[in-house]
Amino acid sequence: MRKIGVLTSGGDAPGMNAAIRAVVRKSIYEGVEVYGVFQGYQGLVTDNIHKLELGDVGDIIQRGGTKLYSARCPEFIEPAVRQKAIENLKAKGIDSLVVIGGDGSYRGAQRLDEEGIKTIGVPGTIDNDINGTDYTIGFDTALNTIIDAVDRIRDTATSHERTFIIEVMGRDAGDLALWAGVAGGAETILIPESPSDMKEVAERIESGMSRGKKHSIIVVAEGVMSASQCADELHKYINVDTRESVLGHMQRGGKPTGQDRVLASRLGAFAVDLLLDGVHGKAVGTENNKLSATRFDKVFEESHMIDEGLYRLSRELSI
């Protein structure tokens, strides 16, 4: 009988639990034993690996975070450390692994696959910074959390006639900032993929003020600069009353949206299907809403791109 392991790694993302549930239930449905690795790659190394049953993943589809816990395990880049992980898996007869995580986790997954554990990656990160999928699990939930925050901040921005600078997560990617900025009607969106000139930002705010506009919302991706740096930069060109809001980890938690639950369920089950068909060394995703699988080396070939058309639109709609 084949045995499949499953782990979550890197930053937790809403919908990871739904993905774990899908991997576990689909494996058992197919007559395969499934093992949960607790604490990501760290748990592989410390042998924190336990058999899971149907009931172990009951009542989690609606929960944020990850029942298997997550970790960042920098030492996993060392071949000797990974060897220990592989020995732990093989000792339990586990030859296949589903890694639910982000781009960093995929690097570890690729290494494990090359070193003899048949591995499939499932994209779980709020950042939406992975090639080979239209969306990552957790992005939609984080996006909606940010939109809610922007809407609330807008009330105060309007009432007090202030400029608000809202810093959002995304690591080196601007997707969360771009999508939340468009959906929240931000006047300015600053993303790493398209460097902005702060003088021009100040001029746009000034031109809005000359038309009678009294408040302004700037959404800045953490990959560009912090909210306080952004305020300092802005004040070099314009004298406006600013307030900064760093949304932080509230963006990462919370109940997954329907989109994220469905995406996670589809991708988790697909990962099991692929392993049972003998496919490995790939990451699953959806492209144009169809299930897809992309070799890890292809996923890493190019850096993640934002939707240029959406960025252009954001500029056109926020004059």
Ligand SMILES: Nc1ncnc2c1ncn2[C@@H]1O[C@H](COP(=O)(O)OP(=O)(O)O)[C@@H](O)[C@H]1O
């Ligand atoms: N080059 C690499 N080789 C092996 N493992 C890696 C590599 N890069 C990252 N990892 C593992 O993946 C983990 C998660 O990566 P990280 O970038 O923190 O999060 P995410 O997977 O969400 O992007 C790291 O803590 C490390 O254990």
Ligand SMILES: O=P(O)(O)OC[C@H]1O[C@](O)(COP(=O)(O)O)[C@@H](O)[C@@H]1O
């Ligand atoms: O929780 P930490 O370790 O402070 O990390 C913060 C980072 O994690 C994220 O929330 C998610 O990133 P990953 O999915 O790559 O782990 C980033 O947006 C952010 O930069």
Ligand SMILES: [Mg+2]
């Ligand atoms: Mg990442």
